[in-house]
Amino acid sequence: MYTAHFGLREAPFGITPDTSYFFTSPHSQEALNTLLVAARTGEGFIKITGEVGTGKTLLCRKFLATLGPDFVSAYIPNPYLEPRTLMLALADELDVVLDTEVDQHQLLKSITARLMELAAGGQRVLLCLDEAQAIPQVTLEALRLLTNLETEKKKLLQIVLFGQPELNRNLQADSIRQLAQRITFHYHLGPLTRDDLDFYLAHRLRVAGFTGARLFSRTAVRRLYWASGGIPRLVNIVAHKALMLAYGEGRQQVSDAHIVAAARDTIGAKRLAWPWLTAFGMVAAAGGGLAWVLAQ
Template sequence: MYKAHFGLREQPFGITPDTSFFFACPSYQEALNTLLIAVRNGEGFIKITGEVGVGKTLLCRKFMTTLGDEFVTAYIPNPFLEPRALMFALADELEVSLEKDVDQHQLLKSINHRLLVLARAGKRVVLCLDEAQAMPLDTLEALRLLTNLETEKRKLLQIVMFGQPELNHKLQQEAIRQLNQRITFHYHLGPLNKDDMEFYVSHRLSIAGYTGGRLFGSSAIQAMYASSGGVPRLVNILSHKALMLAYGEGKHEITARHVRAAARDTGAARNKIWFLGWLAAAALITVGTSIGWAYFK
């Protein structure tokens, strides 16, 4: 679409997690280091939280690709599963051969056997669960029981949970307090600050093949930060739309006008405008009510 116009090899602002675009700003690098240190220390449970769109899935994939050959990874992107279904998903990821109509005992025994085989081969197994806030409580408890599988030396299975902040509230419930106590490493991934967001935009353009001068002017960056709050997914959406608008006009620089137009066309921006309108209406109602009460006193 606009790749040739801006001298790009590929689209720089796709919303599909692509590890080649991973941006190692201080907070993202710290989160990645936390994960690597934790699994190399053999910790049983690790938790990464963050709001929608901050890049948890991309961090998860970058983490898995960074691990060395001594690790075997299992990835479950949608853990909204009952306990038995979770066990089957793990068995599938670990390439466990199962008999038809296997019972719960044999299922767990087969997983344990596979983990022991991998441990004897010098492998460590890491299970990564994305969108972990969606897990039912009984499934979270089954997850805790999986970490009881161990040798005399170390855990046979390490678990990393990636989830929205609702995961923290769920883990505070009395029914799964034992699991919460086993989480030894935790990191909260926040949005980018304005400077990091500017580097983020330049980084993605560079990875996509851009070699020209400054494409997003300072006013465009300011408008981008105001509209996105530094949330990478929103930055990607707004940047992509702003590039489309500039291309349509035959321009080679993105201005604040392009970004604001992109924001008006984006759901998050519309929600923000609606919210501000709601606040204004609420304020008018409050003032009107106060006047009415004053009149009838």
């Protein structure tokens, strides 16, 4: 689409969590450090929370990719499961061979045997659950019981929960207060700051192959921050549309007008007001340009 026009190898602002685009802002680096330190302790639960679009899934994948060979990881992206189904998913992630009609006792016994086997080989097992705010309370309790599996020296399984802030409210329920007490490390992933945003844009453009001068004007960056609130997913969506608009007009730089039009076309982004009367015509023209580029 616009990649050749701007000298890019690929589109820089996709919303698929690609670890090559992981941006080490102070927030994300602190969160990653927290995960790595916590994983080394091997105790209890780890909890990472953040609003929608702040990069929890990307952080999770970066964390898993950073772990050394002494770790075995299991990743479940959709944990809205009953306890038995979740344990079957865990068994599958750990390559546990099960009979078709395995009962609950044999299921837990097989998982335990596999965890003991890995521990004997000097490997630690981490279970990462994305979208953890969706886990039913009865399944959370089952997870707590799984962490009871241990040798004389250490736990056989460590669990990392990645979820939206609703997860904190779910963990306040009396029925699972024992689980909440086992959360030994936690971190809340916030949005990008205004200063971070400039570096974030430059980082993604560089990874995508951009070698030119500033592609987003300074006023465009200010408006992009205001429109997105620093939420990386919204930044990516608005920036992508703004690049499409600049391409459609044959421009080599994204202006604040492009950001205004892109934000107006994006659900969740703040609608930007233009400071002078000619804005309506410019935004309307830019919006028409975006529709034309999308149609192409």
